[in-house]
Amino acid sequence: MSMSRVSPRAERLVVIGGDAAGMSAASQARRLRGPDELEIVAFERGHFTSYSACGIPYWVGGDVTERDQLIARTPGEHRERAIDLRMRTEVTEIDIAGQRVRARDLDRGAESWTSYDKLVIATGARPVRPEMPGMDAPGVHGVQTLDDGQALLDSLARTRGRRAVVVGAGYIGVEMAEALINRGYGVTVLNRGKEPMSTLDPDMGRLVHRAMEGLGITMVNDAEVTKVLTGDDGRVRAVVTEDAEYPADVVVLGIGVRPETSLARAAGLPLGHHHGLLTDLAMRVRGHENIWAGGDCVEVLDLVSGQERHIALGTHANKHGQVIGTNAGGGYATFPGVVGTAVSKVCDLEIARTGLREKDAHRVGLRFEAVTIESTSRAGYYPGASPMTVKMLAERRTGRLLGVQIVGREGAAKRVDIAAVALTAGLTVEQMTALDLGYAPPFSPVWDPVLVAARKAAAKVRPA
Amino acid sequence: MSMSRVSPRAERLVVIGGDAAGMSAASQARRLRGPDELEIVAFERGHFTSYSACGIPYWVGGDVTERDQLIARTPGEHRERAIDLRMRTEVTEIDIAGQRVRARDLDRGAESWTSYDKLVIATGARPVRPEMPGMDAPGVHGVQTLDDGQALLDSLARTRGRRAVVVGAGYIGVEMAEALINRGYGVTVLNRGKEPMSTLDPDMGRLVHRAMEGLGITMVNDAEVTKVLTGDDGRVRAVVTEDAEYPADVVVLGIGVRPETSLARAAGLPLGHHHGLLTDLAMRVRGHENIWAGGDCVEVLDLVSGQERHIALGTHANKHGQVIGTNAGGGYATFPGVVGTAVSKVCDLEIARTGLREKDAHRVGLRFEAVTIESTSRAGYYPGASPMTVKMLAERRTGRLLGVQIVGREGAAKRVDIAAVALTAGLTVEQMTALDLGYAPPFSPVWDPVLVAARKAAAKVRPA
Missing domain, CATH: 3.50.50.60 (FAD/NAD(P)-binding domain)
Structure with missing residues (x-):
């Protein structure tokens, strides 16, 4: 760092929300700018920071034995990185014109204003x-x-x-x-x-x-x-x-959850149809040069439908935080959008989806063909091969992949990544039939289930 | 089928080699053209057809208990589909000008000529x-x-x-x-x-x-x-x-193996630097309208290096057969090439690779950055999370992904498919950092190992 980069006074970055998006942003901004250049103040109304909400079911179920295993970084660890973290402190108002936020200490009841040069809103979601x-x-x-x-x-x-x-x-x-x-x-x-x-x-x-x-x-x-x-x-x-x-x-x-955007709404910031904050590709709140938002409180662009969606998922929140922190720290990064990938399991049943369902495609005016195939997780003769069902949607005329859903046992969930990348790249199902996917008997039939679905879908969208 | 499509005499398709590529081609051609339109004669010098050579180690090791489990389709099943299959019969000469092949019955020693209108060469590979x-x-x-x-x-x-x-x-x-x-x-x-x-x-x-x-x-x-x-x-x-x-x-x-192309060489057909037959994208032997070749006896275009390679792998052989059968049956299909994906395991260690190694990139004149990261198969706090090492190569200047290698336990092998699709689509590692991959604690850390590698690679190729 050259000395010329140090401002006469350090800028102040204020972060509202101490979980994935907010603290990823704070940490990344800190990596790019030292405390002499950038002061970082973060407010969190709860007792914890940077934890995996997605892990809660496994903690409740007993697979994860200690609550603290879900915490990626504690308040103390953030403070060691020169982040002024104020726990149990709730931001109650954003004053856009005055570039300041009002916060209340939930234990003592005291309220005070904190000014900012740059603001990150990461207020998360609340359960319906x-x-x-x-x-x-x-x-x-x-x-x-x-x-x-x-x-x-x-x-x-x-x-x-x-x-x-x-x-x-x-x-x-x-x-x-x-x-x-x-x-x-x-x-x-x-x-x-x-x-x-x-x-x-x-x-x-x-x-x-x-x-x-x-x-x-x-x-x-x-x-x-x-x-x-x-x-x-x-x-x-x-x-x-x-x-x-x-x-x-x-x-x-x-x-389900809804974006927690009451503060943003009161401050007059732009919200979308799903009540989430609207941002540009650099995760800046639209129309506001020095305010970013990310995580469960924003809407994201669905690259397949071309419309905004609300998706509360830790992996997106972390990516948003990374992009925001880079930009707030003086660098440059963008978040291009999502394709709607999600995976889950119930005991040993794996469930995965990406892209559009039939009703999504109908809603946005896309005509499509849908196919469903049954295959196996491994070569049929290999021990442990288990059934896998793959459903695939492809657009008529263009043949573009629109969505994939997979239900099966081992290997079903992460196979959806093949489709997630294909959706991102805009591949057609015909192109997908030639994908060079990993093949060995313990891992896949000679035609991977995704390829079997692609072949069937390609045959259906192909002109007669 | 309209009557007008029936030729005065049926064309004859001759197939040399009764395993994956040859019999997939024969089966697909038969699907498109009935016996009145297309006669199909296939020669196989061994005792078996359409079997999984990739499954042999698991049969030897005892995971697969019966040899016949490795056979996808027996000679009898092929014959039921009106394929004139001649087992234990070795083709000893291809007469290109005369459009005929000479074959010897290995049990009786008799030799005879069979004429063809269309020829498929699927002679496989032989071990070094x-x-x-x-x-x-x-x-x-x-x-x-x-x-x-x-x-x-x-x-x-x-x-x-x-x-x-x-x-x-x-x-x-x-x-x-x-x-x-x-x-x-x-x-x-x-x-x-x-x-x-x-x-x-x-x-x-x-x-x-x-x-x-x-x-x-x-x-x-x-x-x-x-x-x-x-x-x-x-x-x-x-x-x-x-x-x-x-x-x-x-x-x-x-x-390792080499293409079995002695017949093709004797017939003057074009071979590449790896001794494999050279084909066009429709899998036609270059310069020959009515001869196709596929499977372990051909060279394939490596889409990353832009050069031909020899890869003996059942999944390619099946795709080739599908493409050849479609074209020989009067339809249209192409095989665009490979990116070099391969997966394997030693007990519970999974091994995967796709794209170029460092020495491949050097050989074809590509300058690159290489990064290696350590991550885990599942969220770190989730039971059974195991280490995974990902190495990633990205081209300098363009940032294009060049290759990925993964070694780890469960979930390591098929994760390479993410990179295989990204290579096919020509994604940069910067683009890969935003991929919407499946995330849930039992299946991935919040940053998938492939994303962690992409972030590190992107930082390395990014201009300072």
Whole structure:
């Protein structure tokens, strides 16, 4: 670093939110600029920083034994890197014109203003919590933050009964169902949709449904929850749907999340149709040179549909933070968008998707062909070969790959990466038939399942 | 099918070679054209058709219990599809001007000519068998064909001693070492190179070396075999190198293979620097409208280096056959080339590579940066997370991905597919840093190992 780079006074970067996006941004900015050049102040209203929210189901389920294993970097470790981290301190207002934020110390109640030259908004998401009677009763839990996870574990420890109801059958719902089964609970999943995993088409969700039933999970589709009943002690005792009542000693909400953008909204910053902040490719809030936003509070460009989406996923938050920190630190980086890749598992069933589902393609006006094939994870003759179902969507006329969904056992989830890269590169399914994918009998049939699907899709979109 | 398509006499397609490429071509041509339109005659000198040569090590090792499991389609099944298959019949001459082939019935010795309108050459490869004393002694085995595998198993059954020497430490060599360890043999691998797996750079091959030693395999590098010693019974008793003598009850040759193109050479067909047939993108032998070639006897275009290579791999042979059969059947298909993907394993160590090694890049005049990173197969806190080493090469100036090598445990091998698709699409390592790869704690750290490598490579090729 040459001396000429040191400003007369150091600039101040203020970060709102101490998890993946915010602290990745802070850390990367610090790597590029020392404390003499850039002061970094970060506010976090909770008790933890830089943790893996995606790991909470495995902590609850017992695969991960210690909460602290989920923490990538503690407040102390951030402070060692010259980041002025203010824990249990909630930002309550952003004053754009005045370039300052107001924050409240949640333990002492004191409020004060902090000015900024550059601002990073990484306020995350909040779980959808339907407004209905009993939703706030003890024993009803979200699992969005580490604090939430701790509260759920404390609640499980206090509760004698072993009946759990999970509301919602998306990623969090199915992962929490597995976690509670692993803890010895009887688990009922109440799903509003036709089939679990609405991020898949229903025909693929059906495969997950069957597998969950095979694990002893009671899966109820088309279940509209209307209220939560409490007992004499005030704790939850049942969940009521339009059709039935499900006794529950504990209830976990896995209905999904929404961007936490109330601060941004109050400050007049631009929000999209999904209530997330809108940014440019450098992750700057649109129209604001010195404000960046990333992680679960922003909308991202879906490169396949060309439209914005909201996706709460740690891997995106980390990438956003990296890009923001580079830019806020005086470098240059961009986040081009996503293709919608997501993987999960329920016990040994692996579930993966990327790109568009049938209804996504319909919604954005794309005409397509869809094919589904059955293959195996390894050469059919190799021990442990297990069935794998691959669904593939390709655009008519262009033959461009639009999406892939995979359900199977080992090797199913990460195979979706093949399609994720192909979507990014805009490959056609015909081009995909020639992909030089890894082949050896322990790892794949001689035609990889993705190639089998591509061949079928290519034949279907090919002019007669 | 309209009647007008039926020729006055059916055309005749002759196929030389009854394994993956040849019989895939025959089957695909038959799918497109019925027997009234196209007569198909196929010659195979061995006892088997359409089998997985790649599966032989697992059959020898006992993972696959029955030889017939390796056979995808028997001669009888091909004949049911109206393919006139002549087993144990070796084509001894191709008469290009006369459009005919001469074939000898190996059991009866009779020779006869068969004319063709269209010809497919799928004569495969033959193992490299160094010319030195003792190489043909009983107990010295190649493992190229199913007949070879059966001979080796018969030999193992007859031999009391349990000392095996494997000559060569490429894919076949390391897989055969595992197979023989699994059968309870003491295994010594004699490797001519600096480290095993010369398809990797030596620094990555070193990781394989260590893992093999950990399995109890004796790995000897820089070992130049000079002769094989035989005992009083005429059977092999030791392998001699320039430096030492290794007692052996059985010897397996895994030195690699060469295209089997003696017929093609005699017929004046164009061969490349690696002695393989040269074809166009439709897999037609260059300069010959009605002759196609595919599988282990051809050279393929390496899309990364822009030069021809010889790669003997079942997955390519099947793709070639599919393309040839489509074209020979009157349709249209092409094989654009390969990026050099290969995966393998030694017990639970997975080994993968795609694209160029350092020496390949040097040879074709590419300047590059190489990076190596250590990461884990799953989120670090998730049970079963295991180390994974990823090496990545990127071109200077353009930043284009040139190659990836991965060594690790579960999930290492097929992760190379990410790079295989990126190479096909010509992505830069900077573009790769933003890839939307599947993330969930059981499947990947929040930054997939391939992304970690891409970030490091991108930083290295980025202008200062």
